[in-house]
Amino acid sequence: MMKTEWNQEKQTLKPLGHVPDPPSKFKHYVTALFIIGLLFASAYQTEATFEELILGLPEMAKLMEQMLPPDWAYFEPIVEPMLETIRMAVLGTTFGAIMAVPLSLLAASNVVKSKILFYPTRMFLNLIRTIPDLLKAAIFVAIFGLGAIPGILALTFFSLGLISKLLYETIEAIDKGPLEAMTAVGANKIQWIFFGVVPQISAHFMSYTLYTFEVNIRAAAVLGLVGAGGIGHYYEKTLGFLQYDRVASIIIFTLVIVLIIDYTSTKIREKLL
Template sequence: MANKPEKAEVKIHIVSRRFVVRMLTTVTVFFLLYLAALYRTNADPIRLMQGLGIIWDMIFIDLLPPDWRYFSTSFEYLVETWNIALLSTTFAAVIALPLTFLASHNINKNPFLYRFIRTILNFLRTIPDIILAIIVVAFIGMGAVSGIVALTVFTSGILAKMLSETTEGISQGPLDAIMASGGNKLQIIRYGVMPQILPYYASYTLYVLEINVKASVVLGFIGAGGIGQLLNRNMKFFRYDRLSMILIVLFLTITLIDLVSNRVRGYLE
């Protein structure tokens, strides 16, 4: 009896050849873009490696050990930074709420007003917070008030933008039910919208608080008050031991705020 011919083995490719070609092309393009970026920015990896010794000396000779006696002064300015962040977040949360409803197409049916408010929010988010602080300092003067005003304006746009997108994605059923029963616009917002967006409102506000704590440190460099002003002063006088003490206090505080805020946001969500 003649033996049956063995069937030829069929190779099944996990990925197609076209996919491999596309991936190789994409990686090559990105690699060339990185090379072009290095060339255009005059970035020299060898020079970077040579500077590691300077960084090592700065950390272990200039910054360490920190000046522990400077803790009380650092903490005093840190409290001012916290107050700037807390007040600006509170004001932003109040201002952002009516802007949210005006920037939501399912609440605001006027297309002109809707686009106008959206344009304002985009404009507020476009201007960096440090530029706003410079403008406010020029008008009001140096101090914590300038930082509060700048962060309030900047984060109002961020908070209203996030909340308006959340509001546009809520369930339309409760809104239609209230409208069908004769409810006005305020009643629709109070009983149909707020119960759905309230957890997100609290979560986003806590997130903005984290942003403002970190941003208020940077704004202190241009005279907007807070611990950033203290950082700038000690950098000018080359007091790196005090600078490291400020950074330690700032690191521990921001870490604590992040942990507490993440726990609260996780509970609300």
């Protein structure tokens, strides 16, 4: 029924005018080719081959065999370092988050209207983010010696970089209506920020902080590799002694903790926004 109607209509319609050519797909093909080329070039340069991967399979199986069953008794001695890892993440995230607030305000072009202020702030934040966590930790270990302090500092700066970046971009996207209204009531700059900006970003700020905490738990677990405290030290030790069953225990423990924290944090973040 529908079809015949459509056909009849089609016959009565005037012929179409000049139809523009559909856009060329050439660009997509070139992009695809470029990405494939890039993949092969990278593999060639790093001498990675599928052959090697397949030849390595039996080794992987052997390692898995040595890991199983995990050394269940080993959970007990790693509870304390695991708690230390969590504490490091809590402290690092908190300090970083607190410092991120003024910095992200300084980096936002709709709050600080002068380029002389917000460009250097952004440069500084970029610089912090460019240095990898492990390198930060290694630098702080060199300064403060082994232990949790360099780990906490590394996480503080990592959190600062991440939260500030997310936050200042959020600040730049806020509704400018309330800001205008606060200017109109005669608020000074600080009141303007607290009444116009802060309520618009506080939920985002909490969400970013929780997300950073999730990331920090995972980061904190490896910081011990460079001597910056936490569970990472035990990875190094057990791997060094080829105690793969114990490594398996640490991995399972870390996984459980990370999953619990990720799950809780995600749930809270869903409620926030």
